[in-house]
Amino acid sequence: MGECGQSPEMVFEFERQAMNGDPMPRGLSQVDQLLYLQLRALYYQYRAGWITRDKGTEDKKRLLAEYQKRLDSEKFRNDLTNWHIALRKRIEAAHADYRKNPCEETAKKLSLAIDGISRDMV
Numbered sequence: 001m002g003e004c005g006q007s008p009e010m011v012f013e014f015e016r017q018a019m020n021g022d023p024m025p026r027g028l029s030q031v032d033q034l035l036y037l038q039l040r041a042l043y044y045q046y047r048a049g050w051i052t053r054d055k056g057t058e059d060k061k062r063l064l065a066e067y068q069k070r071l072d073s074e075k076f077r078n079d080l081t082n083w084h085i086a087l088r089k090r091i092e093a094a095h096a097d098y099r100k101n102p103c104e105e106t107a108k109k110l111s112l113a114i115d116g117i118s119r120d121m122v
Contacts (some may be wrong), residue, residue, distance in 0.1 A: 011064065012039075019043040038063050038117045063100055 012018075014025050014032070018039035028036060046056040057116035075121065099105040 015039060029074075029075055031067065034065045034070070035063065087113075 012032075012035070012100045014028065014036055017025060018036050020038060021044060022069070024033060024040075035076050041060055042051075042056055046053065051059070090113040091110070094106070094110040098110045100106075
């Protein structure tokens with residue numbers, strides 16, 4: 001599974017701490033926290049002789065693959081949330097403009113905002 005400082009097996013900044021069984025560092029994202037705990041347990045199992053180096057390497061590869069899936073999913077959710085926030089802001093601004101000046105031009109801007117179409121796309 002690797003000793004301290006050996007690359008490419010040491011993948012994360014916090015991996016050495018996990019390998020040494022240290023407490024979880026502060027400031028990790030939820031996804032990183034989960035990986036930290038999983039790596040710490042994996043290294044503990046290896047040191048305790050419960051698993052072989054090959055088994056540890058295989059398990060670590062699976063952990064990293066799942067970690068990447070969680071990261072991708074988290075990024076997608078964040079991107080979607082940010083898109084939705086921007087959409088709501090555009091709708092609110094267009095609606096405020098329409099309420100102040102109800103005319104065909106502001107109605108079209110509001111309609112485009114509701115449809116999710118920005119002015120530069122038209």
